[in-house]
Amino acid sequence: MRKQWTKGASSIKFEEPVYIQSTASIVGKKEGEGPLKDSFDMICEDPMFGVDTWEAAESSMQKEAASMAIGKAGLKPEDIRIIFAGDLLAQTIASSFGTAGLGIPFYGLYGACSTMGESLSLGAMAIAAGYGEHILCATSSHFGSAEKEFRFPLGYGNQRPFSATWTVTGSGACVLGAQPPASDSSDKVLPLRVGNGCAVITGVTTGKIVDYGLKDSLNMGGCMAPAACDTIYQNLKDFCRKPSDYDYIFTGDLGVVGQKILFDLMEEKNIDIQKQHQDCGLLIFDGETQDTHAGGSGCGCSATVLASHILPKVASGEWKRILFVPTGALLSKVSFNEGDSIPGIAHAVVIEHAEA
């Protein structure tokens, strides 16, 4: 397969669609009390998930989500050719320990909260190229492990500015394949299929790192909005589309602050996405009653909203085509403490309704 590449383009359009065969979403108690409470596969009341540390809890949750997605597709771990997974923790330990026991060939990713976009992109690219029959894409985040990794000890009880987001405790996983999901379902086998309706990935836009020099780790929406703008703009350009060609454009976790900046930045390019735009961080929590300030965040935010809320509506045909654009803030406590800026990145995945 040898092609001509358009200069300056960052997107790939697949000749044959990549099917999302199944999804799984597991969240914590707080997420299970939010607006999407009836959509998740599992709500775990215990933030420790039955183990001793937050990191191990996140690993357990990610492994469980991966296993559940594999099961819902009617598959076994040995049917999965590659896992693409990552998380927010240093050296992505939630993934290393989360999927280790599954014994599946594994590529570890780091894209901060954009990771579900990265894993779905690479998974779809691999399926479209014929590198595997089934590929698993997964990611996770956990409020306790993320606060410990990036901010203050929980026991310190620090106040949070209104620009801060609340890291979602959750893990989302998808099984991708070249064939439509099976049409038979049972208690345990529950492919992503509504009648003959399916959700397929038809293209991806790879994000660039965009750094406007912001340094406030409690305003990550502001840090990520320029990257979201860059990727959405590039996607529309590469695919010759206008915003209304998408039912919705879902960013990951810009929150109320980042959303406003995104609208402003898009307006500078004479593009209005206000009718189409939704943000997973604004969907998963009720900011009025749940005290989550600017919204939800973390890899698990966009991943669980995609798996529980977005994909079923695409499969049913309620939405014909959406753009999924998780956004990542590329900071570490070391770079933050050394006074560095917080670069952003966003990876876009085009997901469409198809009839099997």
Added chain:
Amino acid sequence: MRKQWTKGASSIKFEEPVYIQSTASIVGKKEGEGPLKDSFDMICEDPMFGVDTWEAAESSMQKEAASMAIGKAGLKPEDIRIIFAGDLLAQTIASSFGTAGLGIPFYGLYGACSTMGESLSLGAMAIAAGYGEHILCATSSHFGSAEKEFRFPLGYGNQRPFSATWTVTGSGACVLGAQPPASDSSDKVLPLRVGNGCAVITGVTTGKIVDYGLKDSLNMGGCMAPAACDTIYQNLKDFCRKPSDYDYIFTGDLGVVGQKILFDLMEEKNIDIQKQHQDCGLLIFDGETQDTHAGGSGCGCSATVLASHILPKVASGEWKRILFVPTGALLSKVSFNEGDSIPGIAHAVVIEHAEA
């Protein structure tokens, strides 16, 4: 491209070879005094690379190596369709800040010291599928930033057991493409080509996470050897090869301790790789005179040895086929301090001589 997949296989054989169009290697002073001192593109005497922190130094080095590889291929940053890069630091900040300025679509990876194997694998998969004309694969490590990230403050001057390895200060980068490297070279344009001889990637084997339960972060060779064994064994099985079908099998940074364990584990499978095996960590330093104990380690170890020492010999035809198997120890200081084990992973890349 729709295929049948062999159950239990973890490898991909490319129908058309993927050319390594150029390479670049930059190392620090100590590496520049070792056995490969005449092979590197650049030796930087200043461990700070002219900036203020170790992390920024590593970023500068990685960005310089990436720019150099792009230049040696006769290209500009805008000619590169995707970068696959990663490093050892928390949230892979050396890569986020290292390649940010290049403005190239970017997928961040984490595979510990196996990262060059992961980036070359994904880069080759993307080129072979026609997803880009040129793709850059890069990684880096830095002694100062790695010791700070994983072990003790340098000023503390702790003693190191003989099983410990010495993190290489270095960055390696390769530009991959579907076409042979150009045959004309100049001062700055210096493609990886010897006459008509080139180096091509013909296949990859994706590693699984293997965890034997070892917990000693000062014996990472021991932690990674089981993963190296698993991937090498799988590669030989998937490609129906015996060790002598490779001129050499290069692991990343097992060092003297890990090498011995690898030989023992392979022997249990009735496979003897002692004649073919070399370890990049044992090639880059002279353990007798450089006080590096078990050998070199870090993403930069295998990446710089590949770029400076291995690939030119494959391009010249001195070696016809080699297996490059960087090995990663998946630990963080958090998982280590919580008493977790250190899982290993190894990704294999088959590199062969070809005539353009």
